[in-house]
Each structure stands twice: as structure tokens, then as C-alpha cells.
Amino acid sequence: MAISxxxxxxxxxxxxxxxxxxxxxxxLLYRTxxxxxxxxxxxxxxxxxxxxxxxxxxxxxxxxxxLGFILGGLEAxxxxxxxxxxxxxRKASIFLLMMATLSFDxxxxxxxxxxxxxxxxxxxxxxxxxYFAPIDFRIGGFQGVTLVxxxxxxxxxxxxxxLLYRTNLGIALRACMENPSLxxxxxxxxxxxxxxxxxxxxxxxGLAGALLPFYQMCNAYTGTYxxxxxxxxxxxxGLDYLIGAPIGSFLLGYAKILLLSFLASTVGPxxxxxxxxxxxxxxxxxxxxxxxxxxxxxxxxxxx
Amino acid sequence: MLRVExxxxxxxxxxxxxxxxxxxGKKEIVAVLGPNGAGKTTLLNSxxxxxxxxxxxxxxxxxxxxxxxxxxxxxxxxxxxxxxxxIFSELSVDENLRISMALSKNTSPxxxxxxxxxxxxxxxxxxxxxxxxxxxxxxxxxxxxGLVRNPKLLLLDEPTAGLMPLYVNLITKKISEIxxxxxxxxxxxxxxxxxxxEVADRVYVLVSGQIVFKGLPSELMxxxxxxxxxxxxxx
Numbered sequence: 367m368a369i370s371x372x373x374x375x376x377x378x379x380x381x382x383x384x385x386x387x388x389x390x391x392x393x394l395l396y397r398t399x400x401x402x403x404x405x406x407x408x409x410x411x412x413x414x415x416x417x418x419x420x421x422x423x424x425x426x427x428x429x430x431x432x433l434g435f436i437l438g439g440l441e442a443x444x445x446x447x448x449x450x451x452x453x454x455x456r457k458a459s460i461f462l463l464m465m466a467t468l469s470f471d472x473x474x475x476x477x478x479x480x481x482x483x484x485x486x487x488x489x490x491x492x493x494x495x496x497y498f499a500p501i502d503f504r505i506g507g508f509q510g511v512t513l514v515x516x517x518x519x520x521x522x523x524x525x526x527x528x529l530l531y532r533t534n535l536g537i538a539l540r541a542c543m544e545n546p547s548l549x550x551x552x553x554x555x556x557x558x559x560x561x562x563x564x565x566x567x568x569x570x571x572g573l574a575g576a577l578l579p580f581y582q583m584c585n586a587y588t589g590t591y592x593x594x595x596x597x598x599x600x601x602x603x604g605l606d607y608l609i610g611a612p613i614g615s616f617l618l619g620y621a622k623i624l625l626l627s628f629l630a631s632t633v634g635p636x637x638x639x640x641x642x643x644x645x646x647x648x649x650x651x652x653x654x655x656x657x658x659x660x661x662x663x664x665x666x667x668x669x670x
Numbered sequence: 671m672l673r674v675e676x677x678x679x680x681x682x683x684x685x686x687x688x689x690x691x692x693x694x695g696k697k698e699i700v701a702v703l704g705p706n707g708a709g710k711t712t713l714l715n716s717x718x719x720x721x722x723x724x725x726x727x728x729x730x731x732x733x734x735x736x737x738x739x740x741x742x743x744x745x746x747x748x749x750x751x752x753x754x755x756x757i758f759s760e761l762s763v764d765e766n767l768r769i770s771m772a773l774s775k776n777t778s779p780x781x782x783x784x785x786x787x788x789x790x791x792x793x794x795x796x797x798x799x800x801x802x803x804x805x806x807x808x809x810x811x812x813x814x815x816g817l818v819r820n821p822k823l824l825l826l827d828e829p830t831a832g833l834m835p836l837y838v839n840l841i842t843k844k845i846s847e848i849x850x851x852x853x854x855x856x857x858x859x860x861x862x863x864x865x866x867x868e869v870a871d872r873v874y875v876l877v878s879g880q881i882v883f884k885g886l887p888s889e890l891m892x893x894x895x896x897x898x899x900x901x902x903x904x905x
Contacts, residue, residue, distance in 0.1 A: 534773075541769050547720075553819075554773060
């Protein structure tokens with residue numbers, strides 16, 4: 367039982383770390399562009415297929431992490447340049463921009479399915495049952511993805527912290543988040559800062575996607591399946607502060623895995639089919655009690 | 671320095687300024703006065719590329735800037751201090767100044783020392799989050815954000831609006847100090863006519879998007895009707 371409980375905690379750590387990597391981008395984009403980005407689903411799925419591509423070419427799928435990072439980032443840049451920026455210049459509403467991200471996501475979903483078919487026919491792999499846990503390394507009885515995803519999460523957070531608080535580029539990005547009109551009076555190219563934020567968001571989502579097949583079986587639909595949970599994590603943590611994303615992710619991640627584990631052993635394994643109720647339920651409760659998320663409570667106490 | 675000629679501008683279909691011509695020379699303070707809704711802020715917004723320009727020209731040192739985006743105009747040496755929301759309240763005082771300096775080619779570390787000398791209270795509060803400053807301190811920071819860029823031209827939109835008299839006097843005094851100590855021209859949009867006339871070298875009065883007076887402050891003082899009708903400075 368002790369080992370099982372530790373295993374559940376380790377599983378929750380891996381899932382929370384992966385979820386954080388996705389939620390941080392959603393919060394970042396909401397802060398910079400004010401757009402709830404539904405295309406985050408395809409950024410994650412792109413990461414899944416990045417590690418798959420690396421694997422079919424004979425490398426360890428962990429080496430797909432940098433590829434997932436870059437491809438996810440480039441996909442976000444493509445979305446920003448070809449769809450969002452032209453719409454933004456025409457003063458499109460946030461709702462229209464949000465629908466544009468959904469349309470882009472559907473387009474990418476189709477493209478990723480074509481890619482999955484190509485991989486299946488060309489390399490004779492089950493490209494809709496991608497699961498790397500059997501080839502993952504183990505450390506102290508736990509799957510390597512627990513350590514790798516947590517370290518990837520920590521490095522990402524430290525890098526983001528350094529970028530945003532120690533570099534002029536990062537301070538310019540924060541300036542754009544707070545007040546784009548004022549930022550442009552200082553000579554900041556707001557459009558370029560938005561592009562940077564989209565790259566970071568896509569890249570971290572791609573990185574999360576590259577790790578996901580080590581955690582669970584994945585297919586072209588996996589990103590879409592978890593998009594609601596990604597949004598829940600951002601909203602529960604609080605969309606006004608970047609730190610809200612990991613706080614919300616760890617709360618939801620641990621609540622979901624621990625509760626599921628408990629319910630599966632008491633009620634029965636079929637309860638797993640209803641697992642999305644947990645993050646959505648927590649989001650509803652949080653919004654009722656703290657409409658601006660958990661971080662607002664912390665910031666209020668600090669007098670910020 | 672800056673020459674605005676026959677400017678027609680506004681926001682989309684809302685035409686605000688009609689055939690406006692304004693000049694500002696080197697080391698000169700030009701005050702733009704007028705009642706609410708006259709188009710004073712729109713004039714600054716037009717110079718800075720925020721408003722829509724329908725016709726006319728805006729030249730900075732002979733170079734046409736009317737078609738440039740705001741970030742490019744800023745890089746050519748114009749600093750714009752907005753009336754409202756003119757600081758980054760989530761950044762520290764130091765970060766506000768640092769980000770402004772980082773994007774200016776004309777500036778030097780001495781400019782940071784200069785603004786800290788000009789407004790010593792900001793030096794004391796340099797690590798403090800800008801959102802926690804008082805109204806007067808915020809205005810000092812807003813002006814400093816523009817100043818540290820060492821601009822050729824500083825656009826000030828009602829810098830004394832809503833401030834207590836102590837700060838109104840201080841800010842007005844600092845505006846003339848900046849002109850005297852640095853090679854900076856200033857276009858000052860003000861509601862406080864008396865204070866504006868104290869520091870301005872030349873004055874424009876704008877009413878319903880058109881210029882009804884241009885000249886020296888002493889000449890404006892003699893225009894009793896304009897002073898009374900448009901500026902509320904009668905007997």
C-alpha cells in the first residue's frame with residue numbers, strides 16, 4: 367500500500383509537471399493577447415508526434431523534447447503570423463480571435479492525423495497508440511518521466527523567471543502584458559513581443575507533448591482531450607499571474623490523480639471514465655469562491 | 671525640430687483636427703491650451719502615430735514621420751507621457767526606467783542619474799512597485815520614463831491633472847528646469863492655463879479641432895475674449 371501510495375504521488379507529480387508546462391502558455395497568452403487559445407491542444411499533440419518522429423528514426427524519444435519545443439513554438443508563430451496578427455490589425459474582437467485559434471486547431475488536427483497515417487504506413491508503427499513507458503528508464507522504482515517532467519518544469523520556470531525579471535526583453539514583455547499602449551510609447555514593438563509570447567507558449571506546450579507518451583497512451587486527439595483540463599489549471603491558479611498556472615496545475619494534478627486512485631480502489635475502475643469531472647468541479651468551486659483564482663488570495667495577503 | 675502642417679486627423683470616422691499647423695523649435699516649450707474636447711490630446715496622439723492621419727504632414731528634423739508606427743516614432747527621439755495609465759504599475763520604479771532606457775539609442779547612464787537628481791524621491795523608491803506610489807510620485811515617474819530616453823521632443827499630456835497644488839508647482843518647475851538643463855523641446859498640453867503660461871515660450875489655443883490663437887504667452891494674456899471664452903480666465 368505504501369509503495370502504491372508513493373507511486374500515485376509520483377504519477378501525480380509527473381502529470382502536474384506536464385500540465386504546468388501547458389497551462390503556463392495559456393496564462394501567458396491570455397496575459398499578452400487576452401486570447402483563450404484553443405490551438406494549445408494541437409501544440410501539445412505536435413510535441414507528441416515530435417518525440418514519435420525522433421523514435422522512428424532510431425533515437426530515444428526523450429530526444430524529441432527539443433524538437434517538440436521548437437516545433438510547438440514554430441506552430442504558434444505560424445498561427446500568430448498568418449491568422450491572429452492580420453485579424454488583430456483589423457481590430458478583430460477577442461471572441462473572433464478565440465474562434466480563429468479553434469479553427470487553426472481543427473486544421474492542425476487534420477494535419478496531425480495525416481502525419482499519423484504517414485508514420486503508420488511508412489514506418490509500420492501504431493501511430494495512434496503511442497506509448498513510451500515500456501522503454502522509459504526507471505529510477506528508484508519510479509518511471510523516469512516523473513523525474514524528467516519535473517526537471518523540465520523546474521528548468522522552464524527558472525528560465526521564464528530569469529527571462530521576465532532579469533532581461534530587458536523580458537521586462538519589455540511584462541510591460542506589454544500590463545499596458546501595450548504605454549509599451550509602444552517607449553519604442554517597444556508590441557507585435558514582436560506578442561510573437562515572442564506565442565513562441566514561448568507553443569514551445570512549452572510542445573515540450574509537454576513530447577513528454578506525454580511516457581506518461582500515457584497518446585494519439586492525434588490527446589491534446590484536444592486535455593484542453594479543458596489545461597484551461598481549468600490556468601483559471602484555478604489565476605489568469606492574472608503567470609505563477610497561477612503551476613499552482614493551479616499542481617492542485618488539479620494532485621487532486622485528480624489522488625482522488626481517482628482512491629475512487630478506483632473503492633468505487634471501481636469504471637470511475638476513470640468520469641475523471642474530467644474532478645478538474646472541472648474544482649474550477650467551478652474556485653470560481654465561486656475566488657473568481658480571480660488562487661493566486662489572487664496569495665497576492666491579497668502580500669498586499670499586492 | 672517639429673513641424674506639423676495642415677494636419678487633419680481623428681479616430682476612424684471621427685474627424686477631430688482640421689488643418690492644424692503647429693511648430694516646436696529646439697529647447698522650446700510650446701503649450702497647447704483649450705477647453706475639454708478641443709482635440710489637444712488628439713494632436714499629441716497624431717504626432718505620436720496613435721491617431722489616424724487623413725492628410726497633412728508631420729516632420730521631425732525634416733523627416734516625415736506621419737506614416738510611422740508609434741514604436742518607430744519613439745525610436746526617432748520623441749517621448750510621449752500619457753495623461754492616464756502612464757506607468758507600469760506591476761514593475762518596480764527601477765524597472766520602469768530601465769525598460770525605457772533599454773530601447774533608446776540616445777540615452778546614457780547619466781540620464782538615469784539626472785532623473786534621480788530631478789526627482790530624488792524616485793531614487794528612494796527605486797525598488798518599490800510603481801503601483802504603490804502616490805499620485806504626484808507617479809507623475810514624476812511618468813515624466814522620468816520619458817526623460818531617461820534623452821528625447822529630442824517630450825510630449826506631455828496634462829502632467830498636473832488631478833495633482834495636489836504642492837505637486838502642481840513642483841512639476842511645473844521641473845518642466846522649465848528640463849528645458850533649461852537639457853537639449854529637449856517640450857509640447858505641453860495643459861488644462862491649468864496659469865501654470866502653462868508660466869513656463870511656455872509659445873502658446874497655441876485649440877478650439878473644436880481648430881487653432882484660434884498662436885503666439886507668445888504675453889500676447890495671449892492680452893486676448894481677453896479668448897482667455898474668457900475658451901480658457902475660463904476672465905475678470
